[in-house]
Amino acid sequence: MSTCKIKEISGDLFSANEKYSMAHCVAADMRLGKGIAVKFRNKFGQIPKLKQQNVKPGGVAILQDKSRFIYYLVTKESSWGKPTYQTLHDSLQAMKTHMYGLFLLLIHLYSRQLKNDVCKLAIPRIGCGLDGLVWQKVKDLLQEVFKNTPIEIIVYNYVP
Template sequence: MFGRCNFVAFKKYRILYESVYKKTFGTHTFLTAASATTTKSDQQSLLILPQLKTSHQSPFHTTTVQYLHQNMSSDAKFKLTEVEGDLFSAPKSHSLAHCVGADFAMGAGIAVKFKQIYGQVDKLLAQGVTSGGVAVLQDEDRYIYYLVTKPQSWGSPTYDSLRSSLTAMREHMREKHVKQLAIPRIGCGIDGLEWDKVSNELGNVFGGEELEIVVYNFVPK
């Protein structure tokens, strides 16, 4: 009798799971973004959240992803958000970053705007940064990061050089306690990298950081 009751209860809860919980939670997408240099226990979970809107503006973002350490003893949290808007309207609390060649020609794409606004090309060149590194300018309380992802501006970056530059930027951000960053879709557009792969690289490099990165999709002309 006891075994039969257990069987009936099992069927009841299985039906409940199949009809309610599985249907409800099956619509959420959970992915895994693991760094090639981390162990299985250090993997980060990637949660894709629904689109948000406010009554005061156009759709706030197209995709929001959060990377949370599975190690529950850590409070580190990385948040990556895409928005429609002008990168240069980002709050002053956010540092900025974009990709360049080691020659710092900055003659095309959003790099032109960086050159117009921040200049100091001689100071950037004097830092002697090669492909895979990062050059930095300071603008009051924010930093302007120049991710050097290729030897010449007319060349093409690789995912390896981008990853190396992001890692170099991460080390500087740790040192300076930078917690907020605004970027375009770095390495994409005229550089030809794929955003899905680039966003994965961002997760791999910054997944263990307490950091918010906002990606601005509109490039001002």
């Protein structure tokens, strides 16, 4: 089985190719009022649809944008709160189940390699901006959660 690849680049997350699904951290209240969450809200909208999913910390809310998924990692209860490494870990696991579960299902259905669309993920340094988590610990979590999967993750380090 191939292993997860994590690559860091400098640039704007929203310039990522549409073959890449995207993910970022949010609160269960789905306010999306600060930081990169505002850009996600403005670009993808559908806040009522996200709220309707009623996801608790440790889960993931999901929107579909054409052929890709936009993952809202719910890592805290309220927008003024702070996430923990545990809630981030649990949210990443929930996202992996959606991503990789779909990957396995498609392989089973079509008995051939999947076209990488569900196995490509573009993210910011999740949990490390306003939420204050330490990037090296978050990167270690990503490597742990996605080990033994063919998922390719590109981390966009924002450069204004």
